[in-house]
Amino acid sequence: MKILITGFNPFGGESTNPAFEAVKLLPETIKEAQIIKLEIPTEFKRAGKVLQDGIETNKPDVVVCIGQAGGRSAITPEKVAINLMDGRIPDNAGYQPVDTPVREDGPTAYFASLPVKAMVETVREAGIPAFLSYSAGTYVCNFLMYELLYLIDHHYPNIKGGFIHVPYMSEQVVNKPNGTPSMDLKTIARGLEKAVEAIVEHDEDIAVHMGETH
Secondary structure, three states, X not given: OEEEEEXXXXXOOOOOOHXXXXXXXXXXXXXXXXXXXXXXXOXXXXXXXXXXXXXXXXXXXEEEEEEEOOOOOOEEEEOEEEOOEOOOOXXXXXXXXXXXXXXXXXXXXXXXOOOHHHHHHHHHHOOOOEOOEXXXXXXXXXXXXXHHHHHHHHOOOOOEEEEEEEOOEHHHHOOOOOOOOOXXXXXXXXXXXXXXXXXXXXXHHHHHHHHHHO
């Protein structure tokens, strides 16, 4: 199995982004699945193209996109992406869409095709806070998740995909208001690794079940 894991570059005035910093810490293999890492620009107009190029180049079985959700205190796999771009701030290219669809011909929403509840439980079993999220927002994170699932729907039916939000890393909140949630970067990376383990195990369970019924 090949798993493409993406993370965004810094945005919104931050000098780092725990999404890609955590991805970089992941091992090259997780439960015998090959891990491919890709940095994505925090730009509405380029993010989808870089993602699709990564899919075409690497031909993964699974794609997991990672993004920063400042203000959250846990690893949060996303259940749904909506067909809406509404930027609270401009992206890194200065583009700030308002009430704009991601895809004119796309459905209102897509559900992740990853075992999100199992991912949450596996991360929690490792002693790391995790919750299921039903809103990926309306910024570039939601855009990329929707774009991924649109591409899967239209071009890559054998790929499974989804999105995980991670908190600020500890260093980012030094000058933020008291009480701003954060997580140690190594803990974030460990949480992502456990979430990927759940994806691989779920796929193996499906394969075993299919073998028993055919």
